Amino acid sequence: MNKASRLFWPVLVTPKNAVVKQTEQLSRSQKLLTELGLIKSGSNGTYQLLPIAQRALDKCINLVQQNMQIAGGQKISLPVLTPTQLWKKTGRLEGDISEFYMVRDRSGKQFLMSPTHEEAVTAMLASTAPISYRQLPLRLYQIGPKFRDELKSRFGLMRAKEFLMKDMYTFDVSESTAKESYAAVSAAYERFFAQLEVPYVKVQAATGIMGGSLSHEYHYVSAVGEDTLLQCSQCGYAGNLEVLDTETQTCPSCQSTSLSQVRGVEVAHTFLLGDKYSKPLGATYLNNAGKPDALTMGCFGIGLTRVIAAALEVQSTEQQLRWPKLLAPYDVCLIGAKQGSKEQLKTEQLELQLLEQLSAICGAQELLHDERKELTIGKRLMDAKRLGHPLIIVVGAKAPKLELHMCGEEPQELELPEVLRMVQAHVEHKQQLLQGTIKTKEQDLQQRLGHVH
Amino acid sequence: MNKASRLFWPVLVTPKNAVVKQTEQLSRSQKLLTELGLIKSGSNGTYQLLPIAQRALDKCINLVQQNMQIAGGQKISLPVLTPTQLWKKTGRLEGDISEFYMVRDRSGKQFLMSPTHEEAVTAMLASTAPISYRQLPLRLYQIGPKFRDELKSRFGLMRAKEFLMKDMYTFDVSESTAKESYAAVSAAYERFFAQLEVPYVKVQAATGIMGGSLSHEYHYVSAVGEDTLLQCSQCGYAGNLEVLDTETQTCPSCQSTSLSQVRGVEVAHTFLLGDKYSKPLGATYLNNAGKPDALTMGCFGIGLTRVIAAALEVQSTEQQLRWPKLLAPYDVCLIGAKQGSKEQLKTEQLELQLLEQLSAICGAQELLHDERKELTIGKRLMDAKRLGHPLIIVVGAKAPKLELHMCGEEPQELELPEVLRMVQAHVEHKQQLLQGTIKTKEQDLQQRLGHVH
Ligand SMILES: [Zn+2]
Ligand SMILES: [Zn+2]
Numbered sequence: 092m093n094k095a096s097r098l099f100w101p102v103l104v105t106p107k108n109a110v111v112k113q114t115e116q117l118s119r120s121q122k123l124l125t126e127l128g129l130i131k132s133g134s135n136g137t138y139q140l141l142p143i144a145q146r147a148l149d150k151c152i153n154l155v156q157q158n159m160q161i162a163g164g165q166k167i168s169l170p171v172l173t174p175t176q177l178w179k180k181t182g183r184l185e186g187d188i189s190e191f192y193m194v195r196d197r198s199g200k201q202f203l204m205s206p207t208h209e210e211a212v213t214a215m216l217a218s219t220a221p222i223s224y225r226q227l228p229l230r231l232y233q234i235g236p237k238f239r240d241e242l243k244s245r246f247g248l249m250r251a252k253e254f255l256m257k258d259m260y261t262f263d264v265s266e267s268t269a270k271e272s273y274a275a276v277s278a279a280y281e282r283f284f285a286q287l288e289v290p291y292v293k294v295q296a297a298t299g300i301m302g303g304s305l306s307h308e309y310h311y312v313s314a315v316g317e318d319t320l321l322q323c324s325q326c327g328y329a330g331n332l333e334v335l336d337t338e339t340q341t342c343p344s345c346q347s348t349s350l351s352q353v354r355g356v357e358v359a360h361t362f363l364l365g366d367k368y369s370k371p372l373g374a375t376y377l378n379n380a381g382k383p384d385a386l387t388m389g390c391f392g393i394g395l396t397r398v399i400a401a402a403l404e405v406q407s408t409e410q411q412l413r414w415p416k417l418l419a420p421y422d423v424c425l426i427g428a429k430q431g432s433k434e435q436l437k438t439e440q441l442e443l444q445l446l447e448q449l450s451a452i453c454g455a456q457e458l459l460h461d462e463r464k465e466l467t468i469g470k471r472l473m474d475a476k477r478l479g480h481p482l483i484i485v486v487g488a489k490a491p492k493l494e495l496h497m498c499g500e501e502p503q504e505l506e507l508p509e510v511l512r513m514v515q516a517h518v519e520h521k522q523q524l525l526q527g528t529i530k531t532k533e534q535d536l537q538q539r540l541g542h543v544h
Numbered sequence: 545m546n547k548a549s550r551l552f553w554p555v556l557v558t559p560k561n562a563v564v565k566q567t568e569q570l571s572r573s574q575k576l577l578t579e580l581g582l583i584k585s586g587s588n589g590t591y592q593l594l595p596i597a598q599r600a601l602d603k604c605i606n607l608v609q610q611n612m613q614i615a616g617g618q619k620i621s622l623p624v625l626t627p628t629q630l631w632k633k634t635g636r637l638e639g640d641i642s643e644f645y646m647v648r649d650r651s652g653k654q655f656l657m658s659p660t661h662e663e664a665v666t667a668m669l670a671s672t673a674p675i676s677y678r679q680l681p682l683r684l685y686q687i688g689p690k691f692r693d694e695l696k697s698r699f700g701l702m703r704a705k706e707f708l709m710k711d712m713y714t715f716d717v718s719e720s721t722a723k724e725s726y727a728a729v730s731a732a733y734e735r736f737f738a739q740l741e742v743p744y745v746k747v748q749a750a751t752g753i754m755g756g757s758l759s760h761e762y763h764y765v766s767a768v769g770e771d772t773l774l775q776c777s778q779c780g781y782a783g784n785l786e787v788l789d790t791e792t793q794t795c796p797s798c799q800s801t802s803l804s805q806v807r808g809v810e811v812a813h814t815f816l817l818g819d820k821y822s823k824p825l826g827a828t829y830l831n832n833a834g835k836p837d838a839l840t841m842g843c844f845g846i847g848l849t850r851v852i853a854a855a856l857e858v859q860s861t862e863q864q865l866r867w868p869k870l871l872a873p874y875d876v877c878l879i880g881a882k883q884g885s886k887e888q889l890k891t892e893q894l895e896l897q898l899l900e901q902l903s904a905i906c907g908a909q910e911l912l913h914d915e916r917k918e919l920t921i922g923k924r925l926m927d928a929k930r931l932g933h934p935l936i937i938v939v940g941a942k943a944p945k946l947e948l949h950m951c952g953e954e955p956q957e958l959e960l961p962e963v964l965r966m967v968q969a970h971v972e973h974k975q976q977l978l979q980g981t982i983k984t985k986e987q988d989l990q991q992r993l994g995h996v997h
Contacts, residue, residue: 099618099682101672129666134653137623139668142684145619163553166598170706171624171657172645192625194647194657200587204624204647204657207718215584215592219554229552229939236624236689240650252649253623281970390603391904 092449095455095461095471098144101128102474109451113278118315120404121247123412127477136252140396143478148255151395155257155283157525162279164232164259169211169509171236177210180371192238193345202214204238209368209390212260217374221383223262224376228272234257234395246315248357248400255396261389264376266365269387270273273363276391277307280359282307283393286524287415289402292355294320294329299363303389305363310355311401318357324349329363331355356405364388412479413498416517418523422457423449423514424480426471428487430464438490445486445493445507452514472496475504482517485511545903546874548924549912552595554581555927571768574864579929588707589697596931599873601708603770605687605846607870608710608736610978615732617685617712622664624689625655633824639753645691657691662754662821662843665713669825673838677717677829681725685712687848699768701853702809708849715843717829719818721739722840723758728818729844730760733812735761736846739977740868741854745808747773747782751815758816763808764854771810774819777802784808808856811851817841821913828949828980865932868952869970870977875910876902876967877933879924880962881940883917890941898939905967925949935965935970 103126116166117125124130129144140148156166175193178184192204205211212231216222222229237256244252284291291337296308308331310320319332326345332352341348365383368374375383399418406413414420427442430436449458459480461471470486476496477482483496493510496502505513556579569687570578577583589958593601609619628646631637645657658664665684669675690709697705714725734965742764749761763773772785779798785805794801819838820829828836852871859866867873880895881887902911906996912933914924921940929949930934938947946963958966975997 097616097678099620099675099679099684101675104673128672129924131671132621133664133668134625134627134655135649137625139623139664140621142618142620145621148621149619163550165595166602167552167595168593168598168601168708170586170592171691171822172587172590172706175586189650192647196588196645197642197695198588211586212594215586218584219581220557222554226549226552231552238625242650253625255621279764428904503631 092446092455093459094514095424095459095474096463098459101141102126103233111196112291116245118246118249118404119407119409120400120412123407123410123477124247124400127412130247132247135449136241138248138251138253138396144399144422147399147414147418148395150418150420151399152257154525155393156288157281157284158283159230159232159257159259161282162230162259162275164226164230164276164279167212167231168235169205169208171204171216171238173205173208173211175201175203177214177372178203182371183210183300183370190239191243192240204523206237206239207256207390207392208233208258209260209364209388210372212388213368213372213374213388216262216386217369221375221377223227224378227262227376227386228266229262230259230272230276232257232391243409246400246404248396249315249404250317251396255393257393257395261391262369262374262376262386264378264384264387264391266304266363267391269363269365272387273305273361276437277361279360280309280391280393282527283491284359286417286527287402289396289405289415290523291328291358292320292322292353294331294355295334296331296360297334297459302367303362303364307361308355308357309359310357311405312353313356313401313404314354315404316354316356318355320353320355322353323347323351324351351372356397356401357394358401359393361391362377362389364390380519400534402526407479410499413476414459414479414481416481416485416521419479419481421459421480422453422517422521423482423484424461424475425449425477426461426468426475426483426485426487427464428490429467434488435464435488438486441490441507442486446484447483448507448511449514451483452511453518545901545908546912548877548927549911549916551912552581553838554584554594555579556581558852567887569586571702571857572862573698573702573742573853574859576856576860576863576930577700577853580594580865581905583700584800584837585700589694590953591701591704591706591849596873597852599850600867600871601848601861603871603873604852605710607739607978608846608848609687611736612685612712612731612736615683615728616681616770617683617732619715620665620686620687621688622658622661622668622685624657626661626664627657628654628656628965630825631656634663634821635824636753643692643694647695649941657693659690660709660754660843661686661711662713662779662817663825666821666825666827666839666841669715669839669893671824671947672821674828674830677831679822680715680717680839681721682715682727682828683712683725683729684715685710685844687886688707699853699857701849702768702857703770705848707847710846710848712844714844715822715827715829715839716842717831717837717840719757719816722816722842724954726758726842729842730814731846733762733846737812739870740855741977742858742868744811745773745775745782745806747784747808748787749784749813750787751783754815754817755820756815756817756842760814761808761810763810764813764858765806766809766854767807768857769807769809771808773806773808774803776800777804780992797798809849809850810856811854812844814843816845817843864930864951867932867934868879869934869974872932872934874912874933875906875939875970877912877928877931878902878915879921879940881937881943882920887941888917888944891939894943894960895939898937899961901960901964902937905964906971913955935967
């Protein structure tokens with residue numbers, strides 16, 4: 092079980108009379124995560140994740156991995172360091188390279204701190220004996236840090252210079268089977284985003300520097316988003332404005348004029364790459380005539396630290412974090428009476444009993460016991476609400492009745508068995524999300540909006 | 545369940561008449577891992593982990609994390625990029641910096657691709673409001689890539705320029721409580737190494753560039769080790785030769801002359817650091833008088849990719865990998881009759897039944913089904929043995945009897961229920977290792993040898 096008194100959670104203390112110099116515009120998630128001691132700014136554009144945020148990240152990683160496995164993904168690790176020489180072969184060092192971190196080793200050889208790994212993974216395949224068409228499709232993914240020296244790094248984890256990505260690369264015999272891989276991974280992405288229960292928009296996107304013939308982005312709608320999305324309320328079409336004429340007045344799909352613009356935060360991106368990388372790097376497979384052919388590729392990325400920040404950005408209130416249920420650092424926070432209060436003695440037994448019963452229902456790891464009894468219930472309740480625990484249980488003045496605060500709802504006074512039932516229902520809801528057996532609010536919304544496939 | 549036909553596992557194919565130019569000396573683990581398609585060399589000194597090796601790594605990460613949690617560890621993530629400015633404050637840029645990868649961002653600010661994170665974690669604590677003595681000890685750990693531009697990078701994952709580490713940093717009020725943290729983390733390390741069941745030697749070590757007052761290393765004994773260890777057969781003392789006079793003839797502990805030298809591969813290292821980092825970086829806590837005092841630190845590292853390679857180095861034969869049970873990529877490999885063979889029809893039912901029963905015992909994820917029926921049993925058995933699966937089950941000519949190959953033992957012909965019992969015993973052994981309820985061979989050995997605490 093987790094004890095709040097032992098948790099490293101350095102809340103930002105600002106003296107009341109302090110003049111805070113706001114040197115940059117902060118987004119809501121960045122402000123809350125920083126003030127609550129969940130992240131800290133390392134140096135300009137890099138962030139340290141502290142234990143509570145790390146728990147959410149680990150849950151996000153597990154959830155993404157589960158979906159990658161379902162999509163036939165095999166996990167690998169590619170080095171952060173990629174020789175720039177590989178990027179020269181694909182022409183990606185010819186454009187603007189100001190976002191790349193480049194470093195030389197002791198022999199003078201130059202490397203990129205990889206912002207993405209198309210070259211690295213393709214060169215790796217090129218250096219093995221060509222695999223047979225029978226072994227395809229091949230879907231490889233990894234989870235690791237990526238580096239982009241952004242000119243406008245901002246909003247904390249939403250646009251950091253160093254961030255955690257899940258990137259997948261698919262290899263197929265042809266464009267048509269590559270599209271099957273594209274559809275399989277896209278389905279995994281949609282399942283993942285549905286599991287988070289945060290409304291998202293999937294849009295047609297530009298292929299840009301990545302190249303290829305087909306691309307989609309997944310966005311969370313937010314005023315701090317850096318992309319402009321066009322949505323058609325008639326047919327459900329959605330596109331990133333950058334793929335459209337900025338003067339577009341009619342829907343490219345149904346020609347209606349019911350278009351509206353929203354701002355989006357890109358949280359995932361998929362590309363059908365064709366042979367843009369496999370040709371120059373010589374990555375081939377043996378076709379059914381035993382002859383080498385260029386592999387047809389796709390690539391697929393989810394910004395893991397970014398998706399967490401963006402989900403919080405969209406859902407949180409000015410004062411309180413709101414987590415996707417599957418990413419909340421803890422399911423339940425339990426707060427007991429203050430030391431020396433008149434309730435303390437009479438409620439102690441009840442608190443112990445609850446700890447045991449809650450652990451049995453949601454697992455000890457999912458339970459945060461705020462046993463900082465030197466603090467009032469009110470102070471601890473405020474901390475708990477700001478952290479946005481899905482379920483907060485207070486054992487106090489109303490004992491044996493308990494106070495249950497469910498995130499975003501009015502508190503309720505309940506008997507112990509009722510509280511346990513609510514916790515049980517929360518755990519079951521999470522299970523159903525994991526198994527994909529419930530139709531989520533998000534799926535409803537997607538159906539209503541419709542979206543590009 | 546995992547199917548061998550779908551697994552990316554690019555075995556190195558060397559034409560029989562090829563003249564192999566051996567440009568570097570390969571260690572046994574490097575040779576096997578490379579030939580079997582478990583790792584690939586990226587560029588000089590960096591490695592790609594392919595799916596089978598990645599499974600072992602993920603198991604290793606989970607095992608280490610479990611032990612870090614038991615030791616009171618809280619997980620965090622620190623950026624790869626650390627401002628060199630922090631390292632200037634602690635004086636660590638004054639010596640030999642040729643092993644550091646340094647990079648500048650677009651504004652010209654210089655960063656280290658961190659080889660270790662003492663400065664980063666200490667500066668992070670210094671930048672928070674000082675925590676109270678009541679919140680100490682604080683034990684923070686992370687898992688992430690580290691970078692060292694080694695002059696002599698070699699032996700694959702054993703001494704790579706980019707490698708995966710678990711690093712923990714402890715913060716205490718005083719030297720004496722810091723020693724308690726040191727003991728707690730050391731106990732977790734010993735449990736972890738015991739769980740791997742590979743004999744290790746814990747030695748007194750030099751503090752070196754890390755600084756501090758006390759240090760121990762954990763070594764695997766191997767001819768390719770780069771350290772020389774001195775062991776006393778009388779009292780069990782063990783030390784790294786670098787802490788001793790090279791002419792040492794008598795045991796520093798018992799003065800006996802029963803000293804012997806062995807070569808060791810360092811797989812973990814622990815340091816009691818004192819205030820070497822907290823003083824210059826200003827990391828303080830509030831003592832019980834409410835006044836700030838410098839934190840007393842410890843740091844603790846396990847080379848995750850290295851420990852896997854080193855364990856394989858020590859245990860494997862010239863031709864076959866031998867994994868620690870808890871790190872083996874799969875528990876069981878099942879091989880069925882060849883397509884079109886006279887056994888195929890009669891054994892198919894048995895194979896399906898086994899798949900189901902095995903999955904129920906060890907979990908589908910722990911089962912590799914080698915269903916490449918176009919290959920002979922012999923060829924697949926050779927692959928399986930080279931990969932070193934703890935249990936290999938062959939359904940073939942002797943059906944309904946099965947052939948069971950346990951790693952390193954003579955094959956046995958057994959009835960189905962007996963095979964299932966053996967698999968069950970393996971799973972239980974793993975459970976007991978995880979729970980620490982059995983006395984391992986390693987603990988026996990340690991007791992026999994004795995070792996420094
Ligand atoms: Zn339309
Ligand atoms: Zn001795």
